[in-house]
Amino acid sequence: MSIDQALQSDIFLTYVAIVAGLLVFAGAVLGILYLLGKNVSAPARTYRGWLVMIPLVLGTIFLGREATIIGVALLAVIGFKEFARATGLYNDWWMTGAVYLALGMLTIVALVPDPRLEQPGWYGFFMALPVFVIVAILLIPILRNRAKGQLQIVSLAILGFIYFGWMFMHLGFLANTPHAYGYLLFLAFAVEINDIAAYTFGKMFGKRKLREEISPNKTLAGSVGAVAVSISLPWLLWFSFPHFDPLHLILTGIIVGVGGQLGDLVISYIKRDIGIKDMGTTIKGHGGILDRVDSMIFVAPIFFHMVRWFHGVT
Amino acid sequence: MKEWEYQPPPDIDASMAETLQNFPREPKMLPYAIRSMASLLLRGWMRTYHHMQVDGRENLPDAGSYVLVCNHTSHLDTLCMMCAVPLAKIHRTFPAAAADYFFSSLPRSAVSAVLINALPFNREAKGAESLAICAKLLENEGNILIIFPEGTRTTTGKMARFRSGIGRLVAGSNLPVLPCHLGGGLRAWPKGKMFPRPYKLHLRIGTVQTYGHLEKNGRSVRAICGDLEERVASLGRQGK
Numbered sequence: 068m069s070i071d072q073a074l075q076s077d078i079f080l081t082y083v084a085i086v087a088g089l090l091v092f093a094g095a096v097l098g099i100l101y102l103l104g105k106n107v108s109a110p111a112r113t114y115r116g117w118l119v120m121i122p123l124v125l126g127t128i129f130l131g132r133e134a135t136i137i138g139v140a141l142l143a144v145i146g147f148k149e150f151a152r153a154t155g156l157y158n159d160w161w162m163t164g165a166v167y168l169a170l171g172m173l174t175i176v177a178l179v180p181d182p183r184l185e186q187p188g189w190y191g192f193f194m195a196l197p198v199f200v201i202v203a204i205l206l207i208p209i210l211r212n213r214a215k216g217q218l219q220i221v222s223l224a225i226l227g228f229i230y231f232g233w234m235f236m237h238l239g240f241l242a243n244t245p246h247a248y249g250y251l252l253f254l255a256f257a258v259e260i261n262d263i264a265a266y267t268f269g270k271m272f273g274k275r276k277l278r279e280e281i282s283p284n285k286t287l288a289g290s291v292g293a294v295a296v297s298i299s300l301p302w303l304l305w306f307s308f309p310h311f312d313p314l315h316l317i318l319t320g321i322i323v324g325v326g327g328q329l330g331d332l333v334i335s336y337i338k339r340d341i342g343i344k345d346m347g348t349t350i351k352g353h354g355g356i357l358d359r360v361d362s363m364i365f366v367a368p369i370f371f372h373m374v375r376w377f378h379g380v381t
Numbered sequence: 382m383k384e385w386e387y388q389p390p391p392d393i394d395a396s397m398a399e400t401l402q403n404f405p406r407e408p409k410m411l412p413y414a415i416r417s418m419a420s421l422l423l424r425g426w427m428r429t430y431h432h433m434q435v436d437g438r439e440n441l442p443d444a445g446s447y448v449l450v451c452n453h454t455s456h457l458d459t460l461c462m463m464c465a466v467p468l469a470k471i472h473r474t475f476p477a478a479a480a481d482y483f484f485s486s487l488p489r490s491a492v493s494a495v496l497i498n499a500l501p502f503n504r505e506a507k508g509a510e511s512l513a514i515c516a517k518l519l520e521n522e523g524n525i526l527i528i529f530p531e532g533t534r535t536t537t538g539k540m541a542r543f544r545s546g547i548g549r550l551v552a553g554s555n556l557p558v559l560p561c562h563l564g565g566g567l568r569a570w571p572k573g574k575m576f577p578r579p580y581k582l583h584l585r586i587g588t589v590q591t592y593g594h595l596e597k598n599g600r601s602v603r604a605i606c607g608d609l610e611e612r613v614a615s616l617g618r619q620g621k
């Protein structure tokens with residue numbers, strides 16, 4: 068991945084065209100609704116959020132491999148920070164500091180080449196890093212000679228690193244693969260479409276709640292509709308990964324459709340348990356970073372390992 | 382199994398601007414790190430560019446909360462006072478700063494809250510609301526409040542009358558107050574100039590005063606203001 072390759076990549080340019088077209092279309096729909104006298108202030112705020120986020124994401128991918136990995140790492144750092152703040156782990160600076168260091172380490176390992184294989188991204192160390200990070204986190208109470216409340220702090224720190232850091236960073240590691248543009252752009256696009264489909268189908272047909280104890284807004288109809296859309300997307304966007312067999316397309320659709328909603332539900336029950344509505348206020352009209360990337364955290368690592376199994380990642 | 386207790390911060394739903402303008406602020410790692418770095422740089426700059434000299438540093442109490450009261454000639458006053466307190470206490474040192482000036486926009490709020498650790502002081506209604514926040518802040522051990530009782534920077538070099546806020550804050554309490562005087566600020570960075578000029582700054586820190594023996598009424602407030610004003614002025618005369 069580099070600027071030159073992005074300019075010559077049909078996949079990258081096609082996605083830019085698709086997304087730009089959709090943005091113009093959505094803007095036109097909002098404009099017409101506004102002229103018809105409908106109240107569009109809430110969707111307009113969400114739309115403005117997209118107008119900022121989409122150029123940022125496309126721009127980062129355009130800049131190349133390093134920018135993409137660092138960009139995902141930044142999202143992971145902010146996401147972990149939101150999690151740490153919401154749970155109160157943030158009050159323990161030792162633990163949060165240790166996880167920040169670990170996230171920095173994770174970024175370096177995703178950037179540097181494997182010293183023996185000379186391929187971009189140190190895959191072996193990337194996969195082994197959680198062992199060392201968990202050891203370090205478990206050591207902190209011993210170093211500080213503390214026991215009270217440490218189980219909670221250690222558990223939150225480990226979950227924070229593994230889920231919001233390491234699992235999410237698989238997305239960044241995808242930038243090291245030869246088909247990076249297709250994988251990254253498809254995932255970013257499909258995960259968001261999946262979210263929007265769940266919302267739209269839910270609004271139109273939703274009656275039965277999906278998991279009423281976790282999220283009152285999610286409905287069975289929305290969920291089924293989103294899975295249907297997501298399963299068809301890889302076929303429509305086959306150009307993103309021309310080397311995929313039909314089996315891989317089916318798996319990709321299921322991973323995005325089911326995984327995306329599971330990721331959403333995971334963040335939902337975490338928020339429910341803590342007793343907050345949004346993870347933060349980073350993106351106007353969308354809540355925190357975690358409210359936006361929740362599905363991706365679940366989808367990225369599973370997609371990564373599916374791809375690795377069938378095609379390898381280097 | 383017992384449920385875990387989470388402690389989400391009170392400002393979790395606040396926007397960035399609100400978070401910066403709120404007081405007291407939640408302790409956060411990144412602002413602390415930036416402030417520590419900035420304080421180190423500031424100390425270096427003050428020492429080399431302004432040849433800052435501090436007399437009476439030994440008068441600063443080692444523990445407990447206290448108030449520093451200083452004449453106000455330029456923005457350098459605040460920076461200078463921040464360099465006089467021990468570096469370890471930088472995150473618990475709060476210069477009271479006019480909310481209508483230092484917190485009027487997002488960039489200004491960011492600089493005031495993160496770099497200077499300023500306490501947004503609302504000058505309306507004689508600052509009653511903000512004084513209550515100050516009093517609450519000083520109840521906690523180890524906080525340092527920096528106040529410029531003149532309320533605004535002088536343009537002539539003549540010290541203005543002290544406003545009543547400081548008197549109302551400390552009358553009838555055993556809170557230590559240290560009068561301070563900064564010389565050279567007016568020459569180094571006059572009001573309206575873009576950048577400071579490399580003139581010498583001389584900060585004199587006076588001895589601890591307490592006003593617990595006075596009752597909390599209008600007369601003692603005026604007496605305290607007059608006393609502090611005189612002490613600051615006499616520190617200023619020492620150099621001449």
